[in-house]
Amino acid sequence: MAIEIKAPAFPESVADGTVATWYKKPGEAVKRDELIVDIETDKVVMEVLAEADGVLVEIIANEGDTVLSSQLLGKLDENATASAAPAAAEAAPAAAEQPAQASGDAILSPAARKIAADNNLDPQSIPGTGKDGRVTKEDAVAASSKPAAPAKAAAPAVASLEVVGARTEKRVPMTRLRAKVAERLVEAQSNMAMLTTFNEVNMKPIMDLRKKYKDLFEKTHNGVRLGFMSFFVKAAAEALKRQPGVNASIDGKDIVYHGYQDIGVAVSSDRGLVVPVLRNAEFMNLAEIEGSIADFGRKARDGKLTIEDMTGGTFTISNGGVFGSLLSTPIVNPPQTAILGMHKIQERPMAVNGEVVILPMMYLALSYDHRLIDGKEAVTFLVTMKDLLEDPARLLLDI
Incomplete structure (x- = not known):
C-alpha cells in the first residue's frame, strides 16, 4: 500500500x-x-x-x-x-x-556520509543529534567547519601546497532564514520612521544581587542560572504596561494596542538570527524567564525551534553585549514598533554625590517607529527601565 x-x-x-x-x-x-x-x-x-x-x-x-x-x-x-x-x-x-559497521558505529544520513567523505572526517568523531544518535547533515557540516586535527605525516606536504596570499572566493546560496531576515530588515528601514534614543544604567545593584543569590537561586530552581536577561525582561514588561504605545503595532490605518506582553528575545544561531517569544512575560518570574531563555538557546543550537516558538511577539530585546558591542542602533522587527538593545557592561568613571566613582555601566538603546511612538513615550520608557534596573527591589514590590 x-x-x-x-x-x-x-x-x-x-x-x-x-x-x-x-x-x-x-x-x-x-x-x-x-x-x-x-x-x-x-x-x-x-x-x-x-x-x-x-x-x-x-x-x-x-x-x-x-x-x-x-x-x-x-x-x-x-x-x-x-x-x-x-x-x-x-x-x-x-x-x-x-570493514563492516559494528553495532556501536555511528549512523550517518546519506548527506552526512557524503560531507564526511568529502572532508576526510572520521564518522566516529562526529557527535550525532538526530534520532537514535543519527549523524545529520547539519552535524557533518558543523564538524567540517571545525579546525581539523593536525595530520601526523601528511601535514608538511599539505602545508607546502598552500599558496601564500591566494585570493580565494567561496559562493554559497543564501539560506531562506537569512534571506527572510534581510528582506524584513530592509522593509523595516523603508517603511518606518525609525528613530533611536539612548540611556545608560548602573548595573552594580543587579550585579551585587546576582552575586549574593546566584548559588541559592540555582539550587532552589533546579539548576536554572540567574542571569541579567530576566531582570531586563521583567523591567521591560513593567515599562510596557506604563507606556502601552511601545507595546502596540500599526495595522494599515489602525493602531493595535496589545493587552499582554509577549517579549521576543533575539538569539544567534548557526542559521542566523532567530527571535523566540516569551508569552505573557508579565506573569513570569525570574526563574521561569531564565529557564525559558536557556531552553530557547538549546533549541536554537540544535535547530529544534518550532514556528510556534517564534510566532507573534509585541516587543523585542536584543543583547549585542554578549558579543562585546558597546553601542548600537537595533532595527525594529515589524509589525512591532520598538526594540530594546542591550550592550556590554563597561566600567566607567561616574559622578555620584559630587564624587567620581567607578561603576559598571551599560548603554541601552530603544529604536522605535516615530509614526506611532513620540519621543516623550520612548524616553519615558527607557527612564522607567533605568529606574527599575537600578533599584531591582521595585520589580518585586511593583512600584
Whole structure:
C-alpha cells in the first residue's frame, strides 16, 4: 500500500519551504517515525517522519525544490520490503572494500556520509543529534567547519601546497532564514520612521544581587542560572504596561494596542538570527524567564525551534553585549514598533554625590517607529527601565 509523504501544514505566516535534505534514497527501508526529509522554511527547519514501516519508492520533490504546505514530496510503500534488496546489493561491494559497521558505529544520513567523505572526517568523531544518535547533515557540516586535527605525516606536504596570499572566493546560496531576515530588515528601514534614543544604567545593584543569590537561586530552581536577561525582561514588561504605545503595532490605518506582553528575545544561531517569544512575560518570574531563555538557546543550537516558538511577539530585546558591542542602533522587527538593545557592561568613571566613582555601566538603546511612538513615550520608557534596573527591589514590590 502506497503512503504519500507530504510537506507539513505551514501556518499562515509561512508561504512555502525548501526541501533541504532527503535522508533516504528510493529503494531504502524506512522505519516508522524515522526522519525521512527536512523542509527548511524562512523560520525553522521542519522534520518529516515516516508514518509506517516500509520502503521509499519515489522522490517527487528533490533537494532544493520549493514546496507548498501539504505538497506531495514522495511515496512510501509499506508492502514493498523486497525492493530494498537492490539497494543492499549495491552496498555489498562497498562493504567489501571497508570493514563492516559494528553495532556501536555511528549512523550517518546519506548527506552526512557524503560531507564526511568529502572532508576526510572520521564518522566516529562526529557527535550525532538526530534520532537514535543519527549523524545529520547539519552535524557533518558543523564538524567540517571545525579546525581539523593536525595530520601526523601528511601535514608538511599539505602545508607546502598552500599558496601564500591566494585570493580565494567561496559562493554559497543564501539560506531562506537569512534571506527572510534581510528582506524584513530592509522593509523595516523603508517603511518606518525609525528613530533611536539612548540611556545608560548602573548595573552594580543587579550585579551585587546576582552575586549574593546566584548559588541559592540555582539550587532552589533546579539548576536554572540567574542571569541579567530576566531582570531586563521583567523591567521591560513593567515599562510596557506604563507606556502601552511601545507595546502596540500599526495595522494599515489602525493602531493595535496589545493587552499582554509577549517579549521576543533575539538569539544567534548557526542559521542566523532567530527571535523566540516569551508569552505573557508579565506573569513570569525570574526563574521561569531564565529557564525559558536557556531552553530557547538549546533549541536554537540544535535547530529544534518550532514556528510556534517564534510566532507573534509585541516587543523585542536584543543583547549585542554578549558579543562585546558597546553601542548600537537595533532595527525594529515589524509589525512591532520598538526594540530594546542591550550592550556590554563597561566600567566607567561616574559622578555620584559630587564624587567620581567607578561603576559598571551599560548603554541601552530603544529604536522605535516615530509614526506611532513620540519621543516623550520612548524616553519615558527607557527612564522607567533605568529606574527599575537600578533599584531591582521595585520589580518585586511593583512600584
